[in-house]
Amino acid sequence: MNGIGTAAKRAGLKTAYGFIYKLRIEKALAYRYDVFSGIIMQCIVMFANAFFWRAIYSGYETVRGAAVSDMLTYTIISSVMAVFLATGVEQRVMKSVEQGTVATDLLKPIPLFAIYFFEELGTITASALLCGLPILVVGSIFIVVPLPADAMHALLFACSFLLSFLINWLFAALFSLLAFVTINMSPLLQIKKHVLRLLSGGIIPIWFFPQWAQNLLRALPFVYIYQLPLELYIGRLSVPDALRQMGLQLFWVLILLIVFFYVQKRTMEKILVQGG
Amino acid sequence: MDRIRYYVDVTAFQMKLAVMTMLEYPANFIGWLLSNPIQFLVGFGTLKFVVQEFGSINGWDYGQLAFLYGLAVMSHALSMLFFVQGWFMGYYVIEGEFDRFLLRPLSVLYQFFFTQFNINGLTDLIPGMIVFAYGCKAVDFSWNIRNVVSLLVILAGATLIRGGIYIMMGTLSFWTKSTNDFAGFTQEFFDKTTMYPLSMYPRAMQLLLTYLIPIGFISFYPAGELLSGMGSGGLLTMGIGVGMILLAGLFFKRGLRGYESAGH
Numbered sequence: 001m002n003g004i005g006t007a008a009k010r011a012g013l014k015t016a017y018g019f020i021y022k023l024r025i026e027k028a029l030a031y032r033y034d035v036f037s038g039i040i041m042q043c044i045v046m047f048a049n050a051f052f053w054r055a056i057y058s059g060y061e062t063v064r065g066a067a068v069s070d071m072l073t074y075t076i077i078s079s080v081m082a083v084f085l086a087t088g089v090e091q092r093v094m095k096s097v098e099q100g101t102v103a104t105d106l107l108k109p110i111p112l113f114a115i116y117f118f119e120e121l122g123t124i125t126a127s128a129l130l131c132g133l134p135i136l137v138v139g140s141i142f143i144v145v146p147l148p149a150d151a152m153h154a155l156l157f158a159c160s161f162l163l164s165f166l167i168n169w170l171f172a173a174l175f176s177l178l179a180f181v182t183i184n185m186s187p188l189l190q191i192k193k194h195v196l197r198l199l200s201g202g203i204i205p206i207w208f209f210p211q212w213a214q215n216l217l218r219a220l221p222f223v224y225i226y227q228l229p230l231e232l233y234i235g236r237l238s239v240p241d242a243l244r245q246m247g248l249q250l251f252w253v254l255i256l257l258i259v260f261f262y263v264q265k266r267t268m269e270k271i272l273v274q275g276g
Numbered sequence: 277m278d279r280i281r282y283y284v285d286v287t288a289f290q291m292k293l294a295v296m297t298m299l300e301y302p303a304n305f306i307g308w309l310l311s312n313p314i315q316f317l318v319g320f321g322t323l324k325f326v327v328q329e330f331g332s333i334n335g336w337d338y339g340q341l342a343f344l345y346g347l348a349v350m351s352h353a354l355s356m357l358f359f360v361q362g363w364f365m366g367y368y369v370i371e372g373e374f375d376r377f378l379l380r381p382l383s384v385l386y387q388f389f390f391t392q393f394n395i396n397g398l399t400d401l402i403p404g405m406i407v408f409a410y411g412c413k414a415v416d417f418s419w420n421i422r423n424v425v426s427l428l429v430i431l432a433g434a435t436l437i438r439g440g441i442y443i444m445m446g447t448l449s450f451w452t453k454s455t456n457d458f459a460g461f462t463q464e465f466f467d468k469t470t471m472y473p474l475s476m477y478p479r480a481m482q483l484l485l486t487y488l489i490p491i492g493f494i495s496f497y498p499a500g501e502l503l504s505g506m507g508s509g510g511l512l513t514m515g516i517g518v519g520m521i522l523l524a525g526l527f528f529k530r531g532l533r534g535y536e537s538a539g540h
Contacts, residue, residue, distance in 0.1 A: 033454075041461040048468035055476035056326070056333045063330065187307030194315045198322050208326045 016110055017118045024122025028130070035130045038083075042135050046079040049203060050143045064207045070234045073146040076139035077233050078202050078226060083132040084165060085225065087172035088123055089116045090189055094179040102271075113173055113264065120169065149235020156242050161229040163249045168225045170256040171196075177267050201227030221252040286382065287390050294393035308399045316403035320345055334475045339414025340503060341473075346408025347502075348470035348495040351434035353404050355442065356397025358435060361388065362442030363459045366449040372537045384532060385525055389443070415503060426502060426509040433513035434494040438466065440520025441489065443528060450531030470495045490516045 028035070050072055057068040066074075093116070096102040105112055139146060148154035175192060179185055197203060200222035206214050217223055228245055231237055237245065298305050320342065327338045336344065361368070368374055368388075377384045417423065445458055474482055474496040485491045493513045501507030 037458075037461055041464050044461060044464045044468060048472070051476050051478070052333070052472065055473075056330045058334075060330065184304050184307055187304075187311035191311040191314050195318050198318050204322050204326050208329045209322070210325060213325065 017114070020115055020118040021122040021125075024119045025126045028123050028126035035127065038086075038127065038131050039134050042079050042082060042131065043138055045082075045203075046075060046135065046139055046143070049075045049079075050139075065236065066205070066207070066234070069144060070236075072144045073234055074205065074230050076136065076143055076146040077230055079139065080132050080136050081161065081164075081226060081229065082197070082202065083127050083135065084124055084161075085168045086127070087120065087169060089113075089120055089169070089172050090176040090179070090185065090192075092116055092119065093176035094185050094189075097179045106271075112268075116173070116176075117169070146233075148233050152239065153232050153235045153242075156239070156246070157229050157233040160232050160242075160246050160249060163246065163253055164225045164229050166253045167221055167249070167256060170253070170260050171221070171225075174256065174260050174263060177263055180267050180271060196222060197226065199223075200225040201230065205230070221256065224249040224252055283382075283386065283390075290391040291393055294395050298395040305396060305399070308396045309402075312399040313403040313406070316349055316400070317406065320403075320407050334473045336473050339411055340499075342407050342411030343415055343417070343503060344411070344473065344495055344499040345471045346404050346406075346411050347430070347434075347499050348467075349400060349404030350408060351431055351438060351494055352466065352470070353397055353400035354431060354435040355438035356394055356400055358393065358397075359389075359439030359442050360394045360397060361392040362439065362444075362446040363462060365443070365446030366452075366454055369449045369453060369535065374532070374535055375537050385528055388528070389439075389521075389525070417502070422509065423502065423505075426498075429510035430498040430502070430513050433510060433515070433517035434498070436517030436521045437490055437494050437513070440517070440524040441491075443524040444520075447524070447528050447531040450534050466491065466494075490520065493517075 053068055053071040053075065057063070057071070061067065093102070096105055102112075105115060108115060136146075148157060172192075175188075178188065182188070199206075199217060199220070201217075202225070205227055206217050206223060209217070224245075228249060232242055323341065323345070324338045327333055327336075327341055331337070333341070374384065374388075377387045380387065411417075412419075442462065445462065469477075469485055469491050474485060474492050477485075482492070486493075486497075493516050497507075498510055498513050501510070
């Protein structure tokens with residue numbers, strides 16, 4: 001009896017996650033203008049960066065081991081990655097706290113952040129098709145066809161990007177918990193969005209930075225969001241080096257996961273007190 | 277004469293109201309006071325690293341680049357203070373906000389252009405001034421009367437150019453009747469074309485941003501003039517700025533004729 005009940009419950013949960021996921025894809029498809037303006041924005045950033053690298057590389061072949069073609073590929077792939085790494089969880093939590101709908105989210109028989117995670121996956125699936133693909137096509141036509149160094153590095157990139165997605169999302173989820181303690185998060189979100197992309201090598205790889213800045217940034221988890229997968233894509237790292245770096249990346253995923261669960265538990269306890 | 281004094285009074289009063297609103301919710305202002313400078317300073321910091329590594333970009337070393345970047349951010353800040361409403365005109369149209377303006381005994385154009393202030397825009401002025409001061413020191417900019425006057429004229433003109441473009445884009449909402457806001461990509465586009473040397477872009481785009489949409493006159497050409505000590509002393513930027521705001525005014529008046537108020 002009990003066994004059947006659990007199985008049914010598990011099946012029910014599975015469909016619940018699937019349903020949340022599907023609903024978000026449909027919602028994202030409904031807001032066509034947002035998608036359109038998102039593409040334009042990413043393309044502006046992509047073209048500006050591509051022209052920047054072309055201009056600054058005039059007269060140089062390779063600088064710090066990277067050629068201009070590497071940097072163009074880096075720029076296009078980084079712009080496509082940005083589509084996958086644009087998180088909505090902070091806005092989502094901020095709104096539900098503001099409007100009090102977090103209470104109904106908490107009533108659902110699924111962990112709160114599992115809802116948000118699957119919503120995010122839904123949004124990202126839609127924007128990958130609607131935004132990521134057009135950006136990749138536009139970049140390939142007008143800038144350069146961004147081919148990976150070789151098949152092995154492409155595979156390493158894919159694995160590493162999965163981990164960087166998790167680091168990025170966990171960091172965003174952790175950040176979103178601030179919504180429970182501060183009233184207006186918009187300025188904080190703004191800083192996070194811009195500074196994160198700059199410090200994670202999303203625009204300018206940190207190998208161009210002075211040594212002290214590199215040492216500092218390598219001790220933080222951010223370089224594992226953009227820079228590591230991109231380095232793998234353009235083939236800057238040998239396979240053993242790549243695996244070592246990905247080990248560190250996995251380590252950061254675990255650390256953030258532990259920190260997230262701990263902080264989330266503490267925060268949720270506080271809401272329950274407020275609600276009672 | 278009395279009429280002008282009256283207009284000035286209204287503007288001053290609205291300015292005072294904007295400050296008072298800001299003081300009512302200081303946390304919000306303080307949030308932007310921290311976030312906007314950090315964003316621009318980190319942005320400039322990383323740019324400086326890479327330009328120093330290469331030596332220069334299109335003949336601009338990092339000192340000159342700081343000068344350009346700072347100049348661009350300062351006029352961006354001023355345009356955020358005076359003309360950010362252009363970015364959100366869609367909301368004004370959809371929500372029927374112009375009804376309020378139409379009911380008052382003042383020209384709608386004047387009210388929309390000159391009585392809407394966004395004090396938060398001032399927070400961008402801080403990083404602009406810091407980077408600009410840094411650039412001035414690096415290029416040994418001489419603070420003589422001519423340069424100071426030119427600088428002020430350039431900032432005023434650049435603010436008008438930006439404002440004119442924002443409002444012209446916003447005016448389209450009178451026809452499209454949608455709340456599509458251009459904030460995101462307008463800012464991105466202006467940032468990329470005013471904070472970096474325009475000469476790094478393809479020839480066609482340079483021509484476009486010089487003759488059709490005069491974004492080049494916001495920072496790139498005036499910075500070149502100030503650095504070389506030659507040119508019109510900012511009068512060209514000022515002239516284009518006045519022209520753009522007049523054009524925006526004409527376009528706005530034309531659009532307002534089709535305004536039908538909101539459904540409620």
